[in-house]
Amino acid sequence: MPPPTRADEPPKFRAGVLNIDKAAGATSFAVVRHLRRLTGAHRVGHAGTLDPLATGVLPILFESATRLAEFALQLQKTYVADIHFGFTTATDDAEGDRIPAGEASALSGHDVEAALSAFTGRFLQEPPAFSAVKVDGKRAYKLARQGEAPRPSAREVEVYAARLIEFTSGSEPVARVEITCGSGTYLRSIARDLGRRLGVGGYLGGLVRTAYGPLGVESAVKLDEL
Numbered sequence: 001m002p003p004p005t006r007a008d009e010p011p012k013f014r015a016g017v018l019n020i021d022k023a024a025g026a027t028s029f030a031v032v033r034h035l036r037r038l039t040g041a042h043r044v045g046h047a048g049t050l051d052p053l054a055t056g057v058l059p060i061l062f063e064s065a066t067r068l069a070e071f072a073l074q075l076q077k078t079y080v081a082d083i084h085f086g087f088t089t090a091t092d093d094a095e096g097d098r099i100p101a102g103e104a105s106a107l108s109g110h111d112v113e114a115a116l117s118a119f120t121g122r123f124l125q126e127p128p129a130f131s132a133v134k135v136d137g138k139r140a141y142k143l144a145r146q147g148e149a150p151r152p153s154a155r156e157v158e159v160y161a162a163r164l165i166e167f168t169s170g171s172e173p174v175a176r177v178e179i180t181c182g183s184g185t186y187l188r189s190i191a192r193d194l195g196r197r198l199g200v201g202g203y204l205g206g207l208v209r210t211a212y213g214p215l216g217v218e219s220a221v222k223l224d225e226l
Helices: 028-039 063-072 109-119 140-145 187-198
Strands: 016-022 044-046 055-062 077-085 121-125 155-168 174-181 202-212
Touching: 016 028, 016 063, 028 044, 028 055, 044 063, 055 063, 077 187, 109 155, 109 174, 109 187, 121 187, 174 187, 174 202, 187 202
Parallel strands: 055 202
Antiparallel strands: 016 055, 044 055, 077 174, 077 202, 121 155, 155 174
């Protein structure tokens, strides 16, 4: 029989996976740090970073389950993304200042669907300048923050399915799309490149990871519920 623990000690967490619904504004590392303090687990990690502005499924691995991280990264992920047209940003998402890029008021849902079809299968994708990939041995985002213009090398990614869910027309149109993809795919790059393909520019607004392998956002728990 294990010895009793003091009432003010956090319970020791057994090995396992916790399906967290990450809130907007929180970094993935901050979620890990919070859960390490909350559970008293020695080893805690996540399986795939979500950008701070993104929400949705963030698998948290505890103790010996952290060994599964490399395997988990190979699982398919599904995202729902809001792509804004007519502007670009340096970060390819809403964190950067908007730069007018083209007249987008004539854009239609049909136009978006036709262009989106090019972003399925295997293709080369250039990661965002503000990303953790390395350029000449340095993180691209660090170079970008220093005022440089890093160009990360394009890498092969795979998108299994891409569909338009909803299109809002107007002077600043927005497309809500669902993307199911493999490891290493940047939704910010898809937003940027879709805007380029349409000739009006684009950036990623809201992003929700709705599924990660067998884990769905409908069964995820928020940190403030624990």
